[in-house]
Structures are given as C-alpha cells and as structure tokens.
Amino acid sequence: MAVDVALQFELEDLYSRYASLLDDGPLRDWPDLFAQECLYLLIPRDNYDRGLPLAIIRCESRGMLVDRVRAAQETIMHEPRYLRHHVTNVRVTAVHGGRIDAIAHFSVMEVLPDELPRVLCVGRYIDVLQRREDGALEFVEKRCVYDSVLVPNTIVYPI
C-alpha cells in the first residue's frame, strides 16, 4: 500500500494530541477525540490473543470515557503521578468505506513521588478512525492491547 503522506501526518498529529491531552491535559478534553458511539478497551495481551473479552477498562461510548476521566480525577484515591505516553510506529493498515484502520505502538512511563520513572504499560493500539463532518479524524474503536500483563500496582488514568 502506497503511503498517503497527508494522512500519515494527520494521524501522527492526532496521536500526539492524544498523548498531550492525557499527559499534560486538560484531561476532560481527551474524550472529544472519540466518536459519540465508540469503543475503548484496555485489554491484556494474553486475553486478546486467546479471544477472552475481559478488558480492564471498557468504555462503550464517549459518555463512559467522560465518566472514567471524572472518576480517575475525583473518586479514585491514588498517589499523584505523572504519565508520559510515547506513541510510535503509526501505520495505516486499511482504508475502507470512509473508515481507516491504523495501528501504533505505545509505551507509557509513570513517575510517582519519591520514585524513579518506570514503564507503566507497553503495547499497541489497534484503532478504527473516521472523519467528522468538518473533516477531522476521530477514534471509533481503540483497543489498547498491552504486553505488560503484570501491571505495576494500579492503572488510574487511560492509556
């Protein structure tokens, strides 16, 4: 498949904004990158590979993403932390009927008070995107399949 240079840059820019919103905020704007009807899964790789449906975060609409973000900020008791998402190897795998399939790799570093940085989560995004009326790309489906199945304590914020 020939590389669509414009689309490639557009996707890279979207993933960069995605990472910025999660890491530097405002977190409440992060769900806006998704379609109203969407699916977001944070799923351990062993479940994914074996066809087991359990995800440790499952949001089935933008509303559920909003609820998750609010709960992470307001109800989950947790130590303060900084996250840093690194998204690489962005690649379009198919374009069909206005929908774009894309994959990307991610590694998320976590910094806790009084501790050295560590890898919180590493894996790949398996995504489906579409265009809004204004032409902007949005996520319809995002499966965050993480290889680091043994989670270092707690994942509070989205990956």
Next chain:
Amino acid sequence: MSNAPSLVWPEGGNTRIPYQIYSDPAIFRMEMDRIFSGAGWAYVGLEIEIPNPGDFKVTRVGDRSVVITRDEHGEIRGFVNRCAHRGVKLCRHEFGNTRFFVCPYHQWSYDATGALRGVPFIKGVNQLGGMPEDFERTDYALPRLITCMRNGVIFGSFAASMPPLETYLGEVNTRYFDRVFDGRGLKLLGYSRQLIPGNWKLMFENIKDPYHASLLHVFLVTFGLFRADQKSQVRMDPTGRHALLISQRGEAKASAATRDISNLREDFVLQDKRLLDPVKEFPDDATVVMQTIWPNLIVQQQSNTLALRQIQPRGPGSFELHWTFFGYVDDDETMTRRRLRQANLMSAAGLVSGDDSEVIKLTQEGVMRHPDDAGVLLMGGRDSNDTQHMVTETALRAFYSHYRAVMGF
C-alpha cells in the same frame, strides 16, 4: 533451614497487629512453609482452564510455582514446577497441552503426574558415563500436591492429607461458596494481573474489612453500591480463617452513613448509566458477597461481576493479585456484556479496587519502617464473633487468631 523468626506479639491479643509481620523475611519464609505448604486448600484454577487430557496450567501456591494438569485418565494432578535434577523451572508456558514436561537444561522429562519418565544418557554413551547402578527414576518424582474440585473450582494442597473442602470451609462458607459455584457450567471471561507493593496479608485484611469500604471507596458510596447503613453481615467459619462480607444495596443518597465521608461526590451523575445496571441474579437479596478463603483466595460477587482473586506472595513486600473473571455458560449476550462493563470497577484499573491497591502500597510504606510498632483493630469491640453490621474489624481479629495459632505467635 532458614532462621526462625523472633516475634513477641504485643499485649492486646488480636486487637494489636505487630508491623514486623509485614516485612520480616524470616516470618515470610515461615508463612510459605506453614500456611501455604501446610494444612490448607489453596485455589489453583478452574476446571474449564484444563478441560482435556494433557492440558496444563502454571500457577503459584504461596511463592512457589506449580503445574496443574489433567492426566490421560482425566484426573487433575499437581506438582512443583522445578526439575528434580538441578532445580530448573520446568514449564515456561502459562497454559498448554503436552504429554511430557521436558526440562530445557538436560531434558529430564516428566509425565502429567509429575513422575520422572526419561533421563537422557541414563545408561551412558558407548559404555561411558551414565547414572550409577542404583539410580531409580521413581526416587525423583516431583513433589506433588493433592487436589480436590468443587463445582468446577480446583484446590491443591501440599499437606499429606486434607479433610474434604466442605469440612475445611465449614457449613456457612460452603453454602456461600455454592451460591456462586452452584454446579452451572462456568464461562471464562479473562484475566487481570497486578503486582501490588505490599505484604500479602494486607489484601486479605482489605477484603475482610467492611469499615473501610464505606469510607475509602467514594465511587461505591456515591452510587449506592456499598454503604455503612446497608443491611449486612460479617460471618466466619469456626476457625476464623475464612470470612464472608454480605451486603444488600441501598439508595444513592446522603445519610448518616455518608456524613463522615468528606469527599463524597453527590453531584457525580454518570453520562452513560450502562456502567451500572445491576440485575438480581441470585436467589437471596445480597448484592455483594466477598468471601475470603484461607490461604489464598477471594471470591468476589459485586453486583454482576464475578471474579476469583488469587493472592500470590512474592516476598514480604509484594504480591501478585491474579484475577480470573467468569460468568456462566447459560448467560445471554446481555448478561455477559453487563459483567464485562461492571468489571470497570474491579481490576488492575478498577474504579473501586484501585483505591485498595493504592492504599495497600501506602500501608506497606508506613509499616515497613516501623517493625516494632503495631496497628489497632478495635472497631466493633475486641471479640471476633459474627455481626449483623459493617462497622467492625471482627473478621480481621478472627483471621489473626487463626494466623497466630498456625504460626505459633
């Protein structure tokens, strides 16, 4: 033989917990021997994980890796995952199907019962080398676990013999175990794994402690899933080692029971209410039953999420919490989806259980620096009797009563 721990339990009996037990390596080693290799039925898996002859799974009892197999006759077996020759971890895959477990180092091979079946060059090569004349393969079978199964749930033990599971659990705990595992076929939904930087006992304490549940878990309280004023019970077996927290959902509104929660979010309204659409599915009215089974299992029924949480200690300062989520084969698509959605509350990224893993870490950071101090368990009195309310630490006192008897403290 490791050094015997030296510990003087503080005055106050089971109302005082010496912090030394959360960080002392000698106490940890003794726990692995007496608690996890002693007279207990440890959870090791579900029957549906190894349905066919030759199937196996690798798990842990205490901090020791074990292999659970189904042999050629369909019997469930268990043995230590460590070659009898040089101590190499034998099986490197979490699940699979095989006739023989072959050590990668010198290819000693074992069958599904843990019997040593093959030793390369046992008679030597060209009359050179080989094992001594008196070498008998039967002397080198892997240490075995005895196993039992109840309604699809497999337990193992390193003890030479154990009473049946229903005797071990006691009448009340068996009844509640059978409430979830009622003989219906189970459907595996998946796993969540997390490494929590705290002592393994803190996880049991957490689930046996209803006092915290209505205070720490703002999400649960905000949405009325667990409140201190709900109709509830704490029940133990006669030894105190197993416990049940049983509760019935109430209203999501402010009350005397929420007055002490400074950060209650009364204005938090879900954008998508499908996250919480629990339906009644058990004959009684309980909406939450959390069962703790000595020495390594939590059976969770919170609304419609069903999970087994297996505690796998990894040294005094950390443990893996290994979650297995399941439903029933007769669940329809809607019910399966509901269970999967509600799992948002309980996992390594749980909206509710996240509070617990975070607070366990903070507890460990506090107690490990002060081994000569002790924690206080006075809520609800000094006894360890069953209660008809949640404002109590009775199940923790009961747990430590049994713990002290087993450990000789």
